[in-house]
Amino acid sequence: MRGYQQQLSLEQALQKARHYCAYQERAHSEVKEKLYGFGLRRQEVEEALSRLIEENYLNEERFAIQFAGGRFRMKHWGRIRIRYELKQKQVGDYCIKKALVSIDEDEYHRTLFRLAEDKWSDLQEEEPYIRRQKLQAYLVQKGYETDRIQDVLAQLKEKE
Missing domain, CATH: 1.10.10 (Arc Repressor Mutant, subunit A)
Known part of the structure; x- marks a missing residue:
């Protein structure tokens, strides 16, 4: 993250995070990293994440299914590679299983x-x-x- 970036308020960071999540599906870990990059503290990051989940901007299962389908169709990855990459993004086992089952x-x-x-x-x-x-x-x-x-x-x- 850039050191010179000014710290954003929770509302400003939430607005930027909404745009970030609306552009494409994101893993919780990606959004969390982005929020810390905006200069938020741990408690504010947790608050922002819970609001993004409530507003349905952030959905781990939806992300996992989209990620698995995209990587399979575009990069022709197999299930082992997809599972590994989702684990790297700290996606839960339940969501990983749902994503892998979604591949025809x-x-x-x-x-x-x-x-x-x-x-x-x-x-x-x-x-x-x-x-x-x-x-x-x-x-x-x-x-x-x-x-x-x-x-x-x-x-x-x-x-x-």
Whole structure:
């Protein structure tokens, strides 16, 4: 945070926080950090957070579902990576579970298979064993479960 920034009153900070939350869904931890950046004390931050929740600007479950859906659709992350990132944002376990369940199972499998196919074709020059290892490492990094990765690798092998 910037040291020269003047301290805002609770009402001024709340108004800025409302705009911050209205722009896109936010995690409680992100908003809390922003409020501290406005120069509020702990008690004022707690007051502001509770008011934002009451006014429905802040909703952890809604944030988690939106975050999971967005990261899955746009960045093609798997459930492991999404869970990790939500934990980093201090989202509760209940909300994380709701978010992960909101991802369509068929779409999840299709996305994993398409990612695997695309990467498999990118690795044409590699030896089969190295090619398989690189593909597996790529899919693990994307956050997909190893049992699902093994299934997709078996499907790719059958296709060849």
